[in-house]
Amino acid sequence: MTQLHGGVVPPVCTPLTSQRDLDVPSLERLTAHLLDAGVHGLFVTGSTGEVAYLPDQLRQRALEVVAGVAAGQVPVLAGIIDTTTPRVLEHARAAKALGADALVATAPFYAPTHPSEFPGHFRAIRAAVDLPLLAYDIPASVGSKLPVEVVVELAEDGTLAGLKDSSGDLDGLRAVLERTDRAVFHCYSGSETLADLGLFLGAHGLVPGIGNLDPHGYVRLYHAATRGDWDAARAEQLRLRKLFQLIHVGDGRMGRYSSAIGAFKEGLAALGVIANPVTSEPMIPLDDTERAAVRAHLAEAGLL
């Protein structure tokens, strides 16, 4: 098992065939593309990986493929995203069997769950499957924020090995960092556009969706921050913020998520990394104008 050590851990896109099966060769190429750029880990079946759209078998196969290519070079984190404990446990067991090095679980969703019930959820996962467990704080998807108190309590008793923070609440992230032992509890920022701030606050790593397209940029940003060169980190971040505007190509005609995932996949196809930019149902696919706009963004960023 490969240990977590912070750094850049992109949430790997899930390439699909035109029939919406897993496109295995494309996923292999994407994994290699990320490893070649020097990323420090891989996060499979996260939100960017369309986890909420993937049937169980497809999720499992995606993890298997990425773990196979990674082959222990970097840790592979598996998102075990489902509504509540009993369903999450099934994903956790499958992920361990397929080679995950760590698990990433959200608070329960759909079923209204009180913060007093969150500890039981994470403890049940940790007890059932012996892998490092990260809490995934993503209120926009699950409808509730993980309170700082809960994260700290579960860090202190060893339930949680870390936090992936996609809450946008930098004050909360800072509070967790202040109150946990950074030698054993690892925090990852899920922000593409404020990644430098996360590192400034002491976060160990980054999980940027657009890192699929420009992993080198985030690796540079991370290294600049690590050596305390904040001007370089900020300059790299500003460049990446500009590139990130490509997520808006479909605005007005579809939801933000369809636009963003569509743009990531279109970009990966334009770069020759994946074969097909198809996204899951019911996302609205980009049209030709929007696809051209994605390529223009990549060209402007010097990636194409």
Added chain:
Amino acid sequence: MTQLHGGVVPPVCTPLTSQRDLDVPSLERLTAHLLDAGVHGLFVTGSTGEVAYLPDQLRQRALEVVAGVAAGQVPVLAGIIDTTTPRVLEHARAAKALGADALVATAPFYAPTHPSEFPGHFRAIRAAVDLPLLAYDIPASVGSKLPVEVVVELAEDGTLAGLKDSSGDLDGLRAVLERTDRAVFHCYSGSETLADLGLFLGAHGLVPGIGNLDPHGYVRLYHAATRGDWDAARAEQLRLRKLFQLIHVGDGRMGRYSSAIGAFKEGLAALGVIANPVTSEPMIPLDDTERAAVRAHLAEAGLL
């Protein structure tokens, strides 16, 4: 296949063993208990049925058991609750194979989905599985409200056969009722406490969680409304509102949902319908004081 015809359609609780397997004899007794009271349908694997907690096999077995006992006497509606289209389709296919008479699907959740993407979701389900499809509007769980326009559009093109409205938005329900053909499009109110208002507005039926405990009450309320005796309907509703207070027995010590589901199951155990009031993880179980409070509520309502 048994046709939907409105009326009282309780969302059937899912009895569990102490090991949290499906308690089949208890579920058979619960189904018979509801049928004996004259309910007009059964809604399996809904929110009250702890659907978000049940692994796929448990969901399927619950549907199979209820459909077996119902044996065509009343229609069995199956909740096919999952994050997005491809995952929901798997539940839809399984439900049809196991004897569901109709399917009930929410808008996508977890993955941020724009209303412009909702029609594609429901159309894909309807196209894949030939059963009447009801939209389940439950913003508290899925984070978005089904717009009236979307429901009407999908009613008009035959995608949807009905609506289960748990939004609490009676204005929206009324607008849907005004704009759809009540001979072919059926609306069900998911409210326990304003069920009379739903019927006053013209809703075809009711899906009351506490109908597990007092199905006779809701059947009486429904029949009073059907014959236009609003005073009787309102009086029955006031009685049921009082009983419904039992959902608060755990307030302050746990979430509202844990308290409500715990109270329903405790009540069913007290009535001798199910063997064990156990609920799914990570719900906090009722303690002895809270359990006694549930029984006191039932006694006061003359049910015990």
Added chain:
Amino acid sequence: MTQLHGGVVPPVCTPLTSQRDLDVPSLERLTAHLLDAGVHGLFVTGSTGEVAYLPDQLRQRALEVVAGVAAGQVPVLAGIIDTTTPRVLEHARAAKALGADALVATAPFYAPTHPSEFPGHFRAIRAAVDLPLLAYDIPASVGSKLPVEVVVELAEDGTLAGLKDSSGDLDGLRAVLERTDRAVFHCYSGSETLADLGLFLGAHGLVPGIGNLDPHGYVRLYHAATRGDWDAARAEQLRLRKLFQLIHVGDGRMGRYSSAIGAFKEGLAALGVIANPVTSEPMIPLDDTERAAVRAHLAEAGLL
């Protein structure tokens, strides 16, 4: 002082001149128009009266004019809408001096205020000014819902004489009605489109914005409900729901409120009641197409 006794209490629009001063003759005609229709009270400087836009002097003059025309025939309720207690007290004192028969105050807003602080707010108003005080529950404007517990506590100790419920929460309204003494505590529904439901639940009166345009309709609805003729009440409500669609004439080009207030005033101008449909800054005025659409709605409703 004229006593509150339920019934139809329209929130009176505030006619303005082209210079956005109070248009006194128009307000006098509007008041007479409402009284002629048999309304049971008048609510001045409410949300429909653009209270949030009116400088103090304009608010005071509007109250003075309406109270003058009403001349004790029906009670005049004055909205004393401001951010928190000390500012609200100033409006309360002025309103009493100008002839208000009752006061209507919201929970504090802008300053984040906890429900534990609401009782002190209403008690301070009641202690300072000896007029019946109604709580105005309008979470869409103030950002917080008045809890049922708080309303009941303040009804029981005599602080509040009633509730104007614009929360849309019929369950909460029903709970207040169940738990207060209807002989002394009066509830008004602020809904235009579910007014019949409010009366069905036992509310004493209605405060419908579009009652400015069609007071006869709401008076008919109220009388039908009072005599228990729910079919007639519902039929009238359906007609009024259709008329209410005119609030959407500006949708897409402006906010909902600008569209609604603009439509009410345009309609009053079309009916010859007020001279000028001008609304306050920064509301966007209706354009010619939208104004024509308002008149078409009135014509279809047989009002023009």
Added chain:
Amino acid sequence: MTQLHGGVVPPVCTPLTSQRDLDVPSLERLTAHLLDAGVHGLFVTGSTGEVAYLPDQLRQRALEVVAGVAAGQVPVLAGIIDTTTPRVLEHARAAKALGADALVATAPFYAPTHPSEFPGHFRAIRAAVDLPLLAYDIPASVGSKLPVEVVVELAEDGTLAGLKDSSGDLDGLRAVLERTDRAVFHCYSGSETLADLGLFLGAHGLVPGIGNLDPHGYVRLYHAATRGDWDAARAEQLRLRKLFQLIHVGDGRMGRYSSAIGAFKEGLAALGVIANPVTSEPMIPLDDTERAAVRAHLAEAGLL
């Protein structure tokens, strides 16, 4: 008129007498206390100044007192906080007459206002009163976020001279900073706990409520950031974060705002700056235990 030039601009508390009149000598001492610490401006009648509680005359007198003590040494910004344009204009005119160097206005509140109506609001203020105008983005109080597009548009056409950002949305602040001319458009962060991040992003200044108690700390933080010494800035911020915990002394017994304002005023009284820690109605006052806790926090921070 004294020009804005960034830096530390505390939102000045408003000391009250036991009768809740303005305590002029205390406000004079508080102003001097802040000037002595080297602050770069003073923000009167902001949220921390209890603006939402202050009657017009009290607001005006507070501005007059602070402007008198400041006497042109630093710019005095006046919050002109009210529901919508016509009411805000009255505050704007009064503030100019009383010596304000700049005005700070929020988006309209209470009256539901669409973003398309925000530009008209700010343009009307700017047109009516010739003072630099800052937009105050405080969604927690007004219920809507100022969109980046709107701020940029109003910066470009000269309506706005700056932004006070209390939204907590650092991504939005960064976007505004990227798209405006920093020589003429000034951004202030309203965060006490992420002030270093705001400066890291390029914000010109800070408006920290707890700067009333420890202005030296924020001045040090600001100077460290200005010279690019991020380690020193971060260390100072960590110290101030710890001090800021005193806002929680009343948690559980009152709202967060009552607790925070109560703590600031108790602290100022403990420091001998103001005579009386009284806060406005209906805020719940701190009890003796909570007051002692505030003093313990100050002692721990070396301020007492």
